[in-house]
Amino acid sequence: MSARAGILVTGTEVLDGRVRDRNGPWLADRLRELGVELAYVTIVGDRPQDMERALRFMAEQGVDLVLTSGGLGPTADDLTAEVVGRFQGREPVLDEALAERIETIVSPLRKRWPNLDPEAIRVGTHKQATVPVGATVLEPVGTAPGLVVPPGARAGGPTVVVLPGPPRELQPMWSAAIETDALREAIAGATVYEQRTLRLFGIPESEIAETLRQAEREGIELQRLEVTTCLKRGEIEIVTRYEPDGASVYDELERLVSERHADTLFSTDGDTVDAQVAQMLRERRWTIGVAESCTGGELTARLTSPAGASEYVQGGMVVYANDAKVALAGVDRKLIDEHGAVSEPLARALAQGARARMAADVGVGVTGVAGPGGGTERKPVGLVWLSVAGPEGASITRSVSLPGSRADIRDRAGTVSLHMVRRLLLGESDG
């Protein structure tokens, strides 16, 4: 039997979609590591009644643990600690020592903004230091303390872990939370599940459905695995969870997928194409440079996103205007006049230009119509030409027709170009 949990994200700004919830996904990963099954993520606004109802719902489903994020700020619309205390049947008490520690934390603010009202700060601090009796306090990383609140004597039900909204505060405070006795008791006896991820590029999802049916016909006991497939940034991801004794069943499934989809399966250990490209460049001590147009900087931003990217990324040129293509990437203006900015020769010239101007081992060129305007019958929105160039004349050039919005097209063009870089690094070349 596995322990089950729910995540309750609070905040009208998250419910409304003005702020994206980054804590739910992060906490989901941490729960999985602990062997706790996540059953629900619920987002509510800053209305105490809705928060209480969502807590009651999760308690009624029998979850052992509820994690809340948000609503711990100094403003009056931040009510989580109060609501959770009441839900657990625990009175609010001002923790004077905690109030002093928060005072110490916020005092540098006064230097930065000397006109702050000291009374405003005091009211906020006292609010943040008022905690349910019997709760374990998690020391603030920002200014807000977190809490582990076991059910009160009358209440029964789940233990509630109250965490702040900002991810950089929540994450270290979660590490402190899992060290507390209150949390350990709540999840005692959790089963640790295994999870494995396969990634494929270049086939539709229905083919995977057929492979799963084939697995059943071959007698692979799929009921012992929890398999989910999804389309993500133009790739298919197959995630499988199983209890440790299901490992041999998973191995059979992976074998079948590898056989049927040898040409499109590119990752069996969950690594993304981004991570594979980064690792291959590192191992080879090769560098990469980009000349991108329709992706507008996103491809270079994606390459430079991991820590340590400066080891292998020389840089990028976002050659949006045609003048920039000529002046920066060294593209021959005649090519643009003859073939247009979205064309095979331009993609090649951009890849070569990126390689030369950046003094990089691998150059990438991307040019396309991201839309929504600017499409023509011959060059519709979604048409993207891509080229990668490596040492000794190696190169791969392709065009794709990408579906979706401007943002989708920019994102997918990035994915396609990374797959082309991967193939070049594996030794493929058109020539």
Next chain:
Amino acid sequence: MSARAGILVTGTEVLDGRVRDRNGPWLADRLRELGVELAYVTIVGDRPQDMERALRFMAEQGVDLVLTSGGLGPTADDLTAEVVGRFQGREPVLDEALAERIETIVSPLRKRWPNLDPEAIRVGTHKQATVPVGATVLEPVGTAPGLVVPPGARAGGPTVVVLPGPPRELQPMWSAAIETDALREAIAGATVYEQRTLRLFGIPESEIAETLRQAEREGIELQRLEVTTCLKRGEIEIVTRYEPDGASVYDELERLVSERHADTLFSTDGDTVDAQVAQMLRERRWTIGVAESCTGGELTARLTSPAGASEYVQGGMVVYANDAKVALAGVDRKLIDEHGAVSEPLARALAQGARARMAADVGVGVTGVAGPGGGTERKPVGLVWLSVAGPEGASITRSVSLPGSRADIRDRAGTVSLHMVRRLLLGESDG
């Protein structure tokens, strides 16, 4: 009395955080436009039992409308239509005509992937065309039809709108859904709320809390407004909702905020700094170019994100390596040797280089330590130097110490630089 709604997002990949939910926020905006109050967003995995429980929870809270997204694909783990039909007490029926229409949609797939198994496609199509009796079908934009499913005779409770997961399918299908009688009936009598947004840059959230207390002291009837404040990309956003007759109360609040925070309030109509910069550049027919280092392409990606950005963005240089700073942005190598890559002179040189090399009216230079490695005592992680340069020698140069992760630092540095561009466009200059 306002109609209330819940959003139920399904999919283990979303619950696990492998795929970010983009539909909840988008649907939240659409509900607001319709005057429907959003009470809950719940994410569940592909387990029918959890989906049913979440539907029951929302029904018990008395919502008038539930919107579901996801779980309409051809694979067997996509169960939403079946679960919703059962919940509403409506039998599943194969809609033969719908099956044929889906067949027509998927047939081009066979050309693209000639090895597809026709039986796999047929099974998937029939699954997708099996709908609860009495439901209104929303024509597929991808391959999956949506549904508007009123409560069955026995069931009572909310009307459920079943939508697909991919945003580019969901969005047009939502437009079709709001034209259906079934949905119109479910939300008849909704009050249309007003919503206004203020944005401030450069003060802490506690100051806004104090302003709200001041508003109460001045007798502004805040209880007639629903005010939420949040920190977002380094800015403060104050969103206020009110019924139409609360407009004069809102005007008083806005006046007070404008008085107390004249120097930091930059938007009273909800426009982001991104939108303001884009509009000012357009109006002036000025162009912009970027030379960015620690932001790795994100600033240029942000500038080129809106449709039509090619009117004013010349392009960008991601000068990650020092060689690229010299070769591309024309930075004097001596400056790097003397002052280091993260320094005031470098930021200036990058802004000037961006302006010159891109032949742009405005140049932006960003150089900093995004971390997590590479920080020193004198130049710690989070230190970023920024400079903007305009015509006639106008320029603004600043350094900031940004908190948070590598991703936070990159994102906030982008926000700070856009505010500097805004101020340059408003006529400010250091010189």
